Amino acid sequence: MSTRAIPPLRSRRSRTSARGSSPSSSAFPSTAERRVYRLPHGARPVAVPTKARVRETYERIAASFAPTRREPWPEVVAFVDSLSSGSRVLDVGCGNGRHMTALAERGHAVIGVDFSRRLLSLGREAAMAKNWASRVEWIEADADALPLRADAFDACICIAVLHHLPRREDRIAALREVRRVLAAGGRAFVSVWALDQPRFRDAVEKRRSMEPSSGGDTTVPWTLPDGTTVERFYHLFQEGELEPLIIESGLQVETFFRRTGNYFCTARKHG
Secondary structure: OOOOOOOOEOOOOOOOOOOOOOOOOOOOOOOOOOEEOOOOOOOOOOEEOOHHHHHHHHHHHHHHHHHHOOOOOHHHHHHHHOOOOOOEEEEEOOOOOOOHHHHHHOOOEEEEEEOOHHHHHHHHHHHOOOOOHHHEEEEEOOOOOOOEOOOOEEEEEEEOOHHHOOOHHHHHHHHHHHHHHEEEEEEEEEEEEEOOOHHHHHHHHHHHHHOHHHOOEEEEEEEOOOOOEEEEEEEOEOOOOHHHHHHHOOOEEEEEEEEOOEEEEEEEOOO
């Protein structure tokens, strides 16, 4: 892939590229402290993890999770189809690359960033046999510390990512990184899970009664092939919660809508 198609990385940050270099151990500690609320007897505790703990969860479930995440969302495809031909596009929180396929097949130059080494590896392996493999690059990094130059991308997608970041400041930092790497006039497409879904309401309300400051924090179980249940952290967004984050990051909201239990927002970088 030419350096003209894909912008160079910041030299001061580490990354994992298609050649398989790995980040420093200090960037992704193997263990991390987590805070667990003290709940009444009989109630299920809900952990509020650090980002490192969230990463560990996805490393653990990657092999069974990736096969369930193959087809791109129609909302993302619609955004991709609105991009100019040959755009430089960043997929923040790309996982195994389910949406990178739609981008690369349409001739865009794509970089996918995720903090799960295993999901990236699975995505890279699946892409190797595709005729568009040379148009994609895979990088291991945190969403709030992108190892990429400023003003480098025409568009960015961040799909089902922000709700996995435990703290509001983490979500703001990730969105500010999106703005930083977008070129002037560049567009972002962001999605998060909505709080007011029946399957989440009871769990969230129970937690709020125990810890009022928890907001929409909850966990969603993932069952491994051996029957083990792994809890995945989610911050479920209330109506009117995402737009202020977008604005605070410095991006300008263009469209906002809800569909299939998700809030979607398109935003643009001006100046």
